[in-house]
Structure formats: structure tokens, C-alpha cells
Amino acid sequence: MYSNIKTNLPSILIDILKNLQEVGVKPILVGGCVRDSLLNIPNKDFDIELFNIDTLDEVQTILEKYGTVKQVGKSFGVLILNVDGYDFDFALARLEKKVGHGHRDFEVTTNGNLSFQEASLRRDFTINSIGYDYFEDKYLDPNGGLKDLKEKTLRHIKDETFVEDPLRVYRAIQFIARYELQIDEKTFNLCKDMVEDDELKYLPKERVYEEFKKLFLKANKPSLGFNLLKDLGVLKHFPELQALVGCIQDKEYHPEGDVWVHTLMTLDEMAKYKTGDEYRDLYLFYALLCHDLGKPFCTETTDEGRVTSHKHEALGVEPTISFLSRLTDEKKFIEKVVPLVKNHLAPFQLYKAESSLKAVKRLSLKCSIEDLCIVCLADCKGRTIPDKDKCDKAISWVLEQARQMNISQEGLKPIVQGRDLIFLGMKPSKEFKDILNFALNLQIDESLEKEEILKAIKEKFMA
Structure with a gap:
């Protein structure tokens, strides 16, 4: 010491x-x-x-x-x-x-x-x-x-004063994670009593958010805190997370256990990839916490005994917004997390399909590929599969394609915009959206330059 x-x-x-x-x-x-x-x-x-x-x-x-x-x-x-x-x-x-x-x-x-x-x-x-x-x-x-x-023991000081602030339940959770401590039995029971007495419902979301923030940004094993969160019964305040407990997964792809176990493993993986940018790291952690929230809505067992969860990425959007809204009113932050949840499988899918550069370009329009690849890597490695090398190979391939085209961070920028249509003599209308989509498709699919795209627009929409 x-x-x-x-x-x-x-x-x-x-x-x-x-x-x-x-x-x-x-x-x-x-x-x-x-x-x-x-x-x-x-x-x-x-x-x-x-x-x-x-x-x-x-x-x-x-x-x-x-x-x-x-x-x-x-x-x-x-x-x-x-x-x-x-x-x-x-x-x-x-x-x-x-x-x-x-x-x-x-x-x-x-x-x-x-x-x-x-x-x-x-x-x-x-x-x-x-x-x-x-x-x-x-x-x-x-x-x-x-x-x-x-x-390495977390112990409260005095029963009467400790229970006066229910935030101390969340403080216990983040301290256990940050310092990798064992919680004293009496302290555990006091925290559990506060949860069962519904004392936590009086806490402003901002205070809870701050404790989660410390847990994510300062812990090497966030899973320790989230396991305590579950053991104390705090998940009743977060039904979106509660639904992950006991949600089965296919043993070939997820031999580690249910969706809750996998999610916590991805958080521990994410702790290895922290960028040092606190805001960015925080939305990446939340993307991983939420990435499989759609699975409870679509998990099925086939006649052959396989477990599937088709379309869980898209189905995860609504519970992600619901969950994050319990913790913050910052819409821009939520808007950072949602597309990462919705597209978290995309990098691996592109790699397996040996997709063209067009697919990588289109993905860059949805969210930062750099961010998405961190989420995808933590998701892939946050399980007990034997061949984890494939995770790094897939991510490296996608990142290399995106970086060569300079679209890994900010994404592809449309070269034809509304002002260009106005310059051609068009009047703003509902049709502008369709025309701009037409222009973007030519930019992505045909790799046309701006003048060529404008020429095609005149031929198709102004002839």
C-alpha cells in the first residue's frame, strides 16, 4: 500500500x-x-x-x-x-x-x-x-x-447516517467496480433494505447518471458493479436491463451464458479500449450496455434446438431510448448511442460477406465507423468463444477500408446539396429529398464527380 x-x-x-x-x-x-x-x-x-x-x-x-x-x-x-x-x-x-x-x-x-x-x-x-x-x-x-x-472491503460507517442518502447504494456499486472490493455483509443488507423500501425512486436521474459515469470511466471491471446492482435488486428500476437476465443465447456463439452475462463481459472488454475522451468513452460504454436490449423481444428456439434473435439490433432501439431516458435528458447523447446499437453487427457482417466499398460508404452515413468498430470488437470478444482472433481480423478489415476513403470518423459527405439544386434553377420542394438521394446513390455506387452527378440530375429531373 x-x-x-x-x-x-x-x-x-x-x-x-x-x-x-x-x-x-x-x-x-x-x-x-x-x-x-x-x-x-x-x-x-x-x-x-x-x-x-x-x-x-x-x-x-x-x-x-x-x-x-x-x-x-x-x-x-x-x-x-x-x-x-x-x-x-x-x-x-x-x-x-x-x-x-x-x-x-x-x-x-x-x-x-x-x-x-x-x-x-x-x-x-x-x-x-x-x-x-x-x-x-x-x-x-x-x-x-x-x-x-x-x-479490500467496502464497509459503511454508521447505520443511522448511512441510510439517510439512498444514492449510497449506487456509490457502493461504483466503488466495488472501481476498486475491486468485497462488500461487507451488513453494508450489503442495508443497501438491499433501501432498495426494497423503494428509497431509490426519490433520486434525481442526474445523480444516478454521475455514479454510472464514475463506474464506466474509472473501473477496469465494470461487471463487478453491475453484478452487485443485480444482487441488490436495483434492476427493478431498469426493466430493460432486467429483461436480459435469463434471456438465453445460442451456445455456439455464446457459450458464456445468457444475455446479461454476455453484456457484462462486453463492458469489461470496453474498459480495455477506452480512448481517453470521456464523453466518447461514455457513449461507447452505454452502446455496449444497450446493444442487446432487443434480444428479449425476438429470441426463439428453432425445431433443431438452435437459439435465434433475428432483427434484435433494430428492436433494441426503442428500449435503448427508454433506458437512457431514465438517466439523462441529453438528447444528443442518446442520439450518439442509438445508431451504434442499431448497427452493432454491421462491421462483422460486412467482413463475412466480403462486401464492396459501397457498403462501407453507406455504413459511414449511419454512424462513426471508428466508434462502431470499438463496439463491435468488444461485443465479439465479450464471450467465451475459442476463436477470438477473427474479431480483430474483421475489425481491422473494415477500419482499413474506411480509413483509405477517409470516412472512418466523420463519414461520407454528400457532394451535392440543396443549394446546388437551387443553383441549377430548381425551387425547394418535397422532391428535393428524392433528388438528393439520387445524387448520393450516384456518388456511392458510380463514384461520379459532382459535375457528372449534376448533369445526370438535369437529364432526369429537368428535361
Whole structure:
């Protein structure tokens, strides 16, 4: 276990800590920055809890010497400083008490005279309650977080405070995935009770989305989190995913098991192909999570005992939109995922059929071939078939064709557009769509240049 947090603190933070100490404040590093440093995970977010002080006025004056400071809710007593690529959150020591179902329905009491142990009780898990005192070069661990971290155990701190925020169920799920932990039995049971009591229905979709985002972007084995999601009964809130459990597949192509098992294997594969572009990686992960949502609607067993799921790609569109709408209102994001679901088999189909360049061109009009090939590769390798080499061969072939034509990312651009028809003397009408499709077909099928296509348009539509 790595524990030399002191040598890894940004110099600007050390200066701020010294400034705070000079005016009588006791600053303690808390939360994720301490936990991650112990695991030797780089971190640019630092939370500092402030003791021996009751207002932030003097703290704000100090911080403003370093950059622009934002205050988050006077009642919460939090100041945020973004500087040199780091995010610093400074918060007064406080107690919290739930007074309603909403995530803002907490009564917050700041108290500079609290001990670190008292203040730590509002936190969720022991591994997130470890503090670090820079000046004494000492870890503060009132809840046994260091032991749990060493033993890879996720354990809650206090029954009464833990159940006050149902988001902690999703936090448990993403922590299990990110840090590959085992969940303590009592913590598991508390989470399950919250699910069974329908506490999760009060959570805003945005908060749930953020926890899934951390799971996807920071875990090497997302399947660990999703298996816990299933075991806790959370799938009742996502019927589209629930339907995958027990949905059988053909043993030749999917010896690993049902659609749920396969889907989780594809997520673990996707974790190997992360691009570093968070937005892109996120919609690719969701495309894989949703890629077989159509199978429960069309899976059948033939007289010969084979299992088929014809047209599951197209049938997956509606449940994908339904599922994603439970998590986000961002239509553009959903529009990125849907065509990847609808076409996820296409690269492999093109390769097997030894399709022409025309087919690759047409595919590029539907979605990014680069994106689609990542989804297709993770889908192909996310199973226990023996001949996985064919996955790489198929994807390499499709990508090579697309890259040679410079259409792997943005897709084929139609060279004849509406303004060209107007320039020919045509008046905008419903017929424009048919004419432009005619032009695109000539561009793809005949590889004609723009002038040749315009000539063909005049002969066919203006003669």
C-alpha cells in the first residue's frame, strides 16, 4: 500500500495549508484524495475539512490570493478553488441530518469545535473517512478505513447516517467496480433494505447518471458493479436491463451464458479500449450496455434446438431510448448511442460477406465507423468463444477500408446539396429529398464527380 501522500501534494496546496494554519484554522485532507493516494492513484481533486473555525470569511480572503473562489451554498459552508489544473474544495466541519426525501433535504450544522471523529460520521464508507493532517504527517482513521482498504472491503460507517442518502447504494456499486472490493455483509443488507423500501425512486436521474459515469470511466471491471446492482435488486428500476437476465443465447456463439452475462463481459472488454475522451468513452460504454436490449423481444428456439434473435439490433432501439431516458435528458447523447446499437453487427457482417466499398460508404452515413468498430470488437470478444482472433481480423478489415476513403470518423459527405439544386434553377420542394438521394446513390455506387452527378440530375429531373 502506498502512503506517502505528503510528497505528492501540489505545492500550491501546501502554501494554502500553511496560510490557513497561520490564522488558527486546522485543515485536514479528507475523502477521495486520501483514499486514492493510499492506493497510488493520481488525483487532481482535493477535499479539505476545516476545524477550529466557524465562518469562511477569513478562509475566502486567503484563497482569493491564489485564484477565483466559488461559494457553494452558505448553509453548506463550502469554497471551491480551481487553479493549476487542480480542484480544491474547502468545507467547514459539519453534521448532517435528513429531514425529507430529496437530496437537498438535509439539515446542515457547521461546527468548528467538532472532533474529526464526530465529523467523520456523516461520511458513507470507512475508506472515505480517512483524514490526513499535513502538519503532524499523520493519518486520522477513527472508523478503521485503513484496515478495510488493505483488506479490500467496502464497509459503511454508521447505520443511522448511512441510510439517510439512498444514492449510497449506487456509490457502493461504483466503488466495488472501481476498486475491486468485497462488500461487507451488513453494508450489503442495508443497501438491499433501501432498495426494497423503494428509497431509490426519490433520486434525481442526474445523480444516478454521475455514479454510472464514475463506474464506466474509472473501473477496469465494470461487471463487478453491475453484478452487485443485480444482487441488490436495483434492476427493478431498469426493466430493460432486467429483461436480459435469463434471456438465453445460442451456445455456439455464446457459450458464456445468457444475455446479461454476455453484456457484462462486453463492458469489461470496453474498459480495455477506452480512448481517453470521456464523453466518447461514455457513449461507447452505454452502446455496449444497450446493444442487446432487443434480444428479449425476438429470441426463439428453432425445431433443431438452435437459439435465434433475428432483427434484435433494430428492436433494441426503442428500449435503448427508454433506458437512457431514465438517466439523462441529453438528447444528443442518446442520439450518439442509438445508431451504434442499431448497427452493432454491421462491421462483422460486412467482413463475412466480403462486401464492396459501397457498403462501407453507406455504413459511414449511419454512424462513426471508428466508434462502431470499438463496439463491435468488444461485443465479439465479450464471450467465451475459442476463436477470438477473427474479431480483430474483421475489425481491422473494415477500419482499413474506411480509413483509405477517409470516412472512418466523420463519414461520407454528400457532394451535392440543396443549394446546388437551387443553383441549377430548381425551387425547394418535397422532391428535393428524392433528388438528393439520387445524387448520393450516384456518388456511392458510380463514384461520379459532382459535375457528372449534376448533369445526370438535369437529364432526369429537368428535361
